[in-house]
Amino acid sequence: MLKKITSLMMVFALICTMLGIQNIQSVRAESSNLVYDEKNPILDIEGNEIGEEIEKVYREVTKDSEETLVKLITITENKYYNDEHENTTDRKVTEIKITNDKKFFINGEQLSQDFLNQPVTASEDRASFAKAFKGDSGGRAGVITYNEINDDYYYLKAFPKVNDFLEEPSGKSLVKYSKGNNNVSKFIKYADKVESKHQDVLDAQVAIAGALGAALVTWETILALIPEAGVAGWNAVKFYNASVAGKEALKDAYDLLKNKITPY
Incomplete structure (x- = not known):
């Protein structure tokens, strides 16, 4: 259940x-x-x-x-x-x-x-991810990544699912090597979106905890705050939307990698 x-x-x-x-x-x-x-x-x-x-x-x-x-x-x-x-x-x-x-x-x-008692507390340093990938490499470390290992030739990797915090993947990862093309560009866009939404999740977690003066925030806290006004309520919506968008982007990227990107 x-x-x-x-x-x-x-x-x-x-x-x-x-x-x-x-x-x-x-x-x-x-x-x-x-x-x-x-x-x-x-x-x-x-x-x-x-x-x-x-x-x-x-x-x-x-x-x-x-x-x-x-x-x-x-x-x-x-x-x-x-x-x-x-x-x-x-x-x-x-x-x-x-x-x-x-x-x-x-x-x-x-x-x-x-489920409601599960903690939703920021556990990673967002700055470390900003430094992790530069140029023609990127994505969400450990969840979905791309790397241009040669001129217009890419290493692509994605998991099918990730948890609500966009931190822990699940399922079997898929890896392909492919030349640059429209579908690879789409994959890169999705990968960057997952990372961007993860940063939004971290920002919202910190803001909610700060507004409430609490180190531990649970899903019950998040859901209860969504209909309320104020900084905490606004960031609860931000967290909710970022989590949804990040998971959807990962699903789209994985489906693209599995079904439309041809390995070379």
């Missing part, structure tokens, strides 16, 4: 595939109190802006069917792409419910207390 729940957290921002569920959550979100709103450009592999990503967090205090007071937090992520990219829109909705007796649910799945 714990494995199932942990797997749920490893894909924090689950896509609601049924349009009806999307609409219900969307209407509920728009009628709730907006507590966080952020916009960021979407870039292609050359660094050109091809769209905009908008993240919003809504908070609603209500009662469930048993008249128990609950907090409903709806996180929406919309990606709008420019006309030259077919003007498409990607949408994700995640709903978190926190009951008055401290039970936590994500998209209807209750999280175990064992």
